Amino acid sequence: MTGMGKILRVARIVVAVIAFFLLTGLFADYGMTVPSVASWLAKVQLLPAAMSFAIATFIIWLIITLIFGRIYCSTVCPLGVFQDICARIPRMRRRVKPKWHYHYSPPLTRLRRTMLFIVVLSIVLGISALTSLLDPYSIFGRFAVNIIKPIWGATLNAWAQIDGAPQVKLAVASAFGMILSVVTMLIIGAIALRHGRTFCNSVCPVGTTLSFISRHSIFRIDINTDKCVQCRKCEHVCKASCIDMVSHVVDTSRCVVCFDCLPNCSNDAITYTYNRHQLSIPLMQKVKPLAGSAAGMSGSRLEVNTGDKSDTSARRLLDRRKFLAFGTLVAASPLMAKTVSATESVDRASRGFGSRKLLPVTPPGVQSRREFLDRCTACGLCIAHCPQKVLRPSIEEYGVLRALHPVMDFDASWCEYNCTRCTNLCPTGALHPLTVSEKHRSCIGTAHVDRAVCISWADGVKCGACARRCPVGAITMVESGDGVHGPYPVVDKEKCIGCGSCQYVCPSSPKAIAVSGLA
Amino acid sequence: MDGITRRQWLFRVGSAALGSVVLSSCRPALSERRVDIPSNLADAYSPIGEIGCIACDNCMPCPYGIDIPSNLLFVDEARRKGYLPGEISDRDFAEKGKDFLSRYEAAIPDKAQSQKCIACGECLGSCPESIKIPERMSQITALTDVLRDLRCLES
Structure with a gap:
């Protein structure tokens, strides 16, 4: 053997x-x-x-x-x-x-x-x-x-x-x-x-x-x-x-x-x-375990089995301590649930944009933000293979208790229109696999315009970069017509899929166009 | 085998073999498969002609942070060194493209790449070679868009 x-x-x-x-x-x-x-x-x-x-x-x-x-x-x-x-x-x-x-x-x-x-x-x-x-x-x-x-x-x-x-x-x-x-x-x-x-x-x-x-x-x-x-x-x-x-x-x-x-x-x-x-020496079997140190030596195999049935006082004390810890945790769980809902409301109001609040943007292929957050185990496989490097681990965007989940960083890059890589790699089902044509239709957010900081509207610079880069043609530059301001982008909410191309290229600082994620 | 046990030999040979296998297999391999490029991107792209930038830096600084000479010089250098992709229908488009994109991304930081160009035209008058910089930038962007797409579709 x-x-x-x-x-x-x-x-x-x-x-x-x-x-x-x-x-x-x-x-x-x-x-x-x-x-x-x-x-x-x-x-x-x-x-x-x-x-x-x-x-x-x-x-x-x-x-x-x-x-x-x-x-x-x-x-x-x-x-x-x-x-x-x-x-x-x-x-x-x-x-x-x-x-x-x-x-x-x-x-x-x-x-x-x-x-x-x-x-x-x-x-x-x-x-x-x-x-x-x-x-x-x-x-x-x-x-x-x-x-x-x-x-x-x-x-x-x-x-x-x-x-x-x-x-x-x-x-x-x-x-x-x-x-x-x-x-x-x-x-x-x-x-x-x-x-x-x-x-x-x-x-x-x-x-x-x-x-x-x-x-x-x-x-x-x-x-x-x-x-x-x-x-x-x-x-x-x-x-x-x-x-x-x-x-x-x-x-x-x-x-x-x-x-x-x-x-x-x-x-x-x-x-x-x-x-x-099977033991061949009968003496080794069926002897009641003695209390104290020699318990195991003569004890039957079945009775000592996993060893957690021996009850010396020290063990019982340890068990009691663990039991107390266990009880405290159970008692604390409603409190934890409250904290979760509290962070939820905090993160909803986290990032300001003009008069609007922006929500963090999830990767594509999610059915709802909630489902995504519940299923993702933050292994980072999607982040590792995002060819655009637009994904990064979240810190407090989704709430502190949901840290490390992938979040879109459209200031760093954008989500490539024809790319479905992260959705096909995800092992947990937090991202559902998409085909390229499904990806074209899957919406992960909507772009919002803050006209006040748009260099085209406010400063009259010939820009329109967002409209040119939009892969679905959801942005049109509309003439302001007042003789003072230049044209400004208007987002067709029906067409926008939230890929972030517009936010990435926007030359204004702070960004005049930004994507807000799914609610 | 003096002074060295069989176990040590096994360990040395094993680690060397494993190391070389991993090293060679995990290099970013060139894709052999042909992939279709979505027509919306293919239509926007046409092969980039000779640019002829002389690196005089008169166009700089770009108010939007683009490194104009680096972008233009990179394309001409790619042509000289033979990894500038031609027509999409070319047999070696994908292979050259992969080389081009990885070198482009390594050579020029994100914020200084061509897609950041908003075609404001501030650089136009300053070029002694009268290069139409915004037009060239959009050509480079069209190329990198196609190549980025190829990279995504490859998996």
């Missing part, structure tokens, strides 16, 4: 490395080579699949988890693989220093469920900033867009200096997104360095969801107590800290099926199998 374990482990690593590189490339590629072959990898991620109501994908993952355990976490989850890479750094040498050994720790069941509950609650309430801060795919996506992509671009440009190829235009990341993703990744990486997959088994909502299923998985890591010599080698390499050597039970709710433990066992005592090992 050791040979088998080795094969399984290598296979897992190969799949994980390929998926990790493809997912990184999906965000960091400056062309469309990787996205054209790997965009499905974003769409099979669990939370995006759930957000886009891709029930089939979701159920397939649940079935895979039910059969094989949390393979998802150790292969296609980019943040999971990132943690594995971090954890590997101090454990590269063949004989790992005892300092870097992992040790079993009891499951943080309350904490995990609380975190999952908070995330579900925030999805229901529409506090999507919280969801996007905790979703592993989105965390990695933002890191790839904000950090890896610019570094990769600089590398390409350095390369281009040598062979004379055209330079790529560096994706200008927002400082806010950059700082946030660096901080998140530093925290997660630091935890992984010392404690392996602790993030996955305490905070990650995807990990917790899968753990409900993997608890009952058919294939599982099993320890044969007849062969086990208590050397603890498997426990020392278990990055999920889920091998309990006292009761010889592997907590499958936390096991990410990395197969690291299998090749490490010198007696073939630990295997990946579908039937649970």
Whole structure:
């Protein structure tokens, strides 16, 4: 079985490395080579699949988890693989220093469920900033867009200096997104360095969801107590800290099926199998667990099972504290809901334009602003591949609790009339895929004119740039006819699709024509 | 293999192979596929003729922030170096166009590009070569519009 374990482990690593590189490339590629072959990898991620109501994908993952355990976490989850890479750094040498050994720790069941509950609650309430801060795919996506992509671009440009190829235009990341993703990744990486997959088994909502299923998985890591010599080698390499050597039970709710433990066992005592090992020594079974320290050693496997049923006073105290925290959160949820609605009203009045207020403009392909904000997990894939670089992560435009969602910045660029790229890439269904002809008709906002600052009307400069650049011919320059002022633009609200071409070219400062988004 | 373990060899060879594969595959590749350009843009575009800017800077500064000489010189240089796209029907239009656009965007900042021209005509009298600058600017804009479209449709 050791040979088998080795094969399984290598296979897992190969799949994980390929998926990790493809997912990184999906965000960091400056062309469309990787996205054209790997965009499905974003769409099979669990939370995006759930957000886009891709029930089939979701159920397939649940079935895979039910059969094989949390393979998802150790292969296609980019943040999971990132943690594995971090954890590997101090454990590269063949004989790992005892300092870097992992040790079993009891499951943080309350904490995990609380975190999952908070995330579900925030999805229901529409506090999507919280969801996007905790979703592993989105965390990695933002890191790839904000950090890896610019570094990769600089590398390409350095390369281009040598062979004379055209330079790529560096994706200008927002400082806010950059700082946030660096901080998140530093925290997660630091935890992984010392404690392996602790993030996955305490905070990650995807990990917790899968753990409900993997608890009952058919294939599982099993320890044969007849062969086990208590050397603890498997426990020392278990990055999920889920091998309990006292009761010889592997907590499958936390096991990410990395197969690291299998090749490490010198007696073939630990295997990946579908039937649970039956103890051959009757004495080891059916003994009531003793209170206190020796509880596990003689306890039956079923009774100690996940370890969260042992009730020492210290544990109960800890549980009570968690319960209190949980209760506080539940009590605070109506307050959070209020805050959401409060920020909503604030952001509606955020940006002044003449006598009018402008709303932030969403990317194309949204059905309503509300639906877009609820579904988007702020992974940044649309921002990474916007060829016009008109998308940037929002800060407070949609409200602070909905930060990091893509927002159109028409002062920086405009939305290309025939481009549908972001809508086709979005894995969460926040942007619905559009064909080019649908895009021509899809309206994301309306242009408004502030005549007082228009250089054509106020100063009589021969301009009309907005009317010339409008791809749908919605703007006409109308003569003022009073002999004092020049012609001014008038927007046909029926024709305008809110692409922002007019706002981008407007030479007036402040802009005399600007787009206000969907209500 | 003295002084180096099999594992280290594996690691070195693996990382080198992976690195070169990634480096070569992720370069912005030229599109082989032909894409249709929407007629509204195709109609506005015609190949740009010789401009002949002498970089005297008399037209500057442009009140709207356009770097006029850079724009004009870029086109002439593109023609000299062979990546100025010709007719849309040309076989190599997409390939040259991709090269042109990426170089254009890297060479000239957004705010100084031709599409910011409002055709106010302030620069017209100052050019010793009597280049019709606003007309040229709209030609360059028509070209970049077509190319930007190509880039979007490529995915």
